[in-house]
Amino acid sequence: MTKSIPYARQWIHEEDIRAVVRTLDSSFLTTGPEIEKFEARLCQLTGAGHAIACTNGTAALHLACLALEISAPDLGLTSPISFLASANCIEYCGGKTDFIDINPLTLCMDPEKLEAYCLSNQPPRLVIPVDFAGMPADLPAIRSLAQRFGFAVIEDAAHAIGSTYTFEGRTYACGSCAHSDLAIFSFHPAKTVTAGEGGAILTNDDDLAFRLKTLRNHGMVKNRELNEEHGPWYYEMETPGFNYRITDIQCALGVSQLSRIDEFRARRQEIARLYNKAFKDDDRLILPPQELGKTACPHLYPIQFRGGSSVRKKVYQGLAAENIFCQVHYIPIHFQPYYAKKYGYTKKKCYQAETYYSRCLSLPLFPALKDEEVQTVIDKLSALI
Ligand SMILES: Cc1ncc(COP(=O)(O)O)c(C=O)c1O
The missing domain is CATH 3.40.640.10 (Type I PLP-dependent aspartate aminotransferase-like (Major domain))
Structure with a gap:
């Protein structure tokens, strides 16, 4: 395990x-x-x-x-x-x-x-x-x-x-x-x-x-x-x-x-590039904006599954069973009962945000994550989709 x-x-x-x-x-x-x-x-x-x-x-x-x-x-x-x-x-x-x-x-x-x-x-x-x-x-x-x-x-x-x-x-x-x-x-x-x-x-x-x-x-x-x-x-x-x-x-x-922000950014970009390289030719996936491996300091690595929410759920659960805990960022805020009830906001209000939410998953990304661990995430995710 x-x-x-x-x-x-x-x-x-x-x-x-x-x-x-x-x-x-x-x-x-x-x-x-x-x-x-x-x-x-x-x-x-x-x-x-x-x-x-x-x-x-x-x-x-x-x-x-x-x-x-x-x-x-x-x-x-x-x-x-x-x-x-x-x-x-x-x-x-x-x-x-x-x-x-x-x-x-x-x-x-x-x-x-x-x-x-x-x-x-x-x-x-x-x-x-x-x-x-x-x-x-x-x-x-x-x-x-x-x-x-x-x-x-x-x-x-x-x-x-x-x-x-x-x-x-x-x-x-x-x-x-x-x-x-x-x-x-x-x-x-x-x-x-x-x-x-x-x-x-x-x-x-x-x-x-x-x-x-x-x-x-x-x-x-x-x-x-x-x-x-x-x-x-x-x-x-x-x-x-x-x-x-x-x-x-x-x-x-x-x-x-x-005082270590340059080191944090460099390692975060490096991990984003490792994911980019592994997934770039996989047409079942949509990768995050490419700037995340370049000028931006990536906080998250959100990928999207073209197969939609059922594939996302399968991958989320499959990885969790292997002790790899991804996260979904975010449920569109207008879906929250408070906003939906107060303002009458309905689903289909923000098409791009809702499409993104239906199939996104943030993969592990933090400076102390080792290359071998990144590879484990890549291998297990690839096997699950
Ligand atoms: C985009 C964004 N804005 C604001 C906040 C609020 O920050 P905090 O958790 O420090 O209150 C967060 C925290 O998760 C966030 O992700």
Whole structure:
């Protein structure tokens, strides 16, 4: 029997453990220097002007929507092929959520469908493109629609730390906010860089950054003018915020992990290329976007079976019986009873997303996966189809 292979797993080194232990021995477990260090490293990596670290990617999306002052009856649009949080953040703020179908070649929001939606519906206040599997969404095209139709853009880059894209001869990091107002990362253990749990919002806008930092910490504002008038203890709250603070313990792990991001990306790309090479001539399969083995840092390796859902189920169950645990990313969000009941969204709303969902499977992909294990997955999958 094969040793258990999950679809994703963190890669923790000795130096990660030492960094966490050093922080446990230090004066600050939270609100200390490791948080600022982590935020500075995220700015360095992406080129964004500000990074605000917080409890998780979901909190990051919530804070981003709050900072943009999303509220009823604002309309927010996202991709149906994403984790629930990409849509739920709009609902948290009282907004109305709708979904734009994916481009089957990129598996990300299709800008042409977004344009058609903006021309024939109420224009959105917010669009949240998702860099699915690590593949950058077409951010420059979405940015130009944002300028034309007047909506804000939050790049959900939870899958895409370490990915880059090129536009007009220049290379940009996912999360740079070169073509968005805000971007978010998640540091869940399944992601490329982990902090145990964790998230961050990036922006180049000073006002948004100030609002995000305030909302992360209950909405409390302390400044020199107020302190001079009242005393050094003084704080004020104009808008109730949240306790979405991350700890120094988590950020110490995040800083240490970030220092190996090039290694993480190289190994993830290598594994994606091994799968590509093995499956490229198999016409029973549709491979993920090829950029995943090139400029993007692959978070997932989603293949599709031309044979449809019955083949997918057989492969999923057959591999699980061999201790190889794949995953399905994702059930289209508009299928969820909450969205279906609230908005009357029906199946056949997003044809490409639904077709993709009916036959997709994410194969194991994480840096500590050995070549022999990749080969085992390839052999067993090939035997099952
Ligand atoms: C695309 C996407 N957005 C947001 C999130 C939320 O991140 P977190 O799990 O850190 O709350 C996830 C997490 O799985 C995700 O995959």
